[in-house]
Amino acid sequence: MDTASHDGPAGLAATEERTDDPWYAIWTRSRHEQVVRDQLERKQVEVFLPTITRWSRWKDRRKKIAWPLFPGYCFARFDAEHRRGILRCTGVVSIVSFDGEPAAIAAHEINGIRRLVDTDLLYDPCPLIREGMMVEVVHGPLRGVVGRLVRKGTHARLVLSVDLIGQAVSVEVDAADVKAY
Numbered sequence: 205m206d207t208a209s210h211d212g213p214a215g216l217a218a219t220e221e222r223t224d225d226p227w228y229a230i231w232t233r234s235r236h237e238q239v240v241r242d243q244l245e246r247k248q249v250e251v252f253l254p255t256i257t258r259w260s261r262w263k264d265r266r267k268k269i270a271w272p273l274f275p276g277y278c279f280a281r282f283d284a285e286h287r288r289g290i291l292r293c294t295g296v297v298s299i300v301s302f303d304g305e306p307a308a309i310a311a312h313e314i315n316g317i318r319r320l321v322d323t324d325l326l327y328d329p330c331p332l333i334r335e336g337m338m339v340e341v342v343h344g345p346l347r348g349v350v351g352r353l354v355r356k357g358t359h360a361r362l363v364l365s366v367d368l369i370g371q372a373v374s375v376e377v378d379a380a381d382v383k384a385y
Contacts (some may be wrong), residue, residue: 226281226309227281227311227314228279228280228299228300228306228307228308229277229278229279229300229307229309230244230277230279230280230290230300231277231297231298231300232276232277232278233295233297234276236295237253237272237277237278239295240278240294240295240296241253241278243293243294243295244280244293247289247293249281249282250280250281251279251280252278252280252314252317253272253278254317254320255270255271255272256273256327256328257269257271258271258273260377266287273329274329275349276377277300280311286358299358303357310352333353333360333382333383333384335354335355336352336354337353337384338350338353338385339351339352339362339382339383339384340384341377341381341382343378343381343383344378346377349362349364350385351363351365352365353382360376360377360378360379360382361374
């Protein structure tokens with residue numbers, strides 16, 4: 205897997221790094237993640253764009269391409285007071301916010317992803333599905349069936365219910381075969 209996550213020294217000199225500033229998610233225009241990353245690096249902002257290698261096919265050839273692990277987003281560490289410069293970058297839609305204020309990301313979440321992409325482990329993006337959520341089966345013999353996820357792991361337990369009579373049945377499905385409904 206490609207770990208071309210271009211952060212740290214490429215973004216800030218070690219003496220300029222502001223490790224006390226929080227991380228934020230930058231929402232980008234479609235396929236503008238790398239453009240935004242490059243602009244932020246030029247502005248001396250610490251930026252993190254985790255990628256995954258995928259084969260891309262054209263009419264005449266195939267080539268390995270580094271795709272963003274989280275399409276439409278890159279992460280940056282900065283003082284929220286200086287967000288105006290971030291928002292002026294070409295390709296930036298907004299900074300993910302709540303109630304009009306940029307929403308900080310827990311450092312341990314970014315650090316965990318950084319550690320993962322720096323390994324040789326195989327990883328793939330997946331939807332965030334929590335126990336209790338309604339999910340739809342997208343592959344296999346139950347494709348199109350909607351139910352409630354009651355356990356997640358290697359296999360998920362899907363509960364199909366008939367609410368009117370207060371009855372349900374559960375079945376194990378592969379966790380990779382469901383998506384949030």
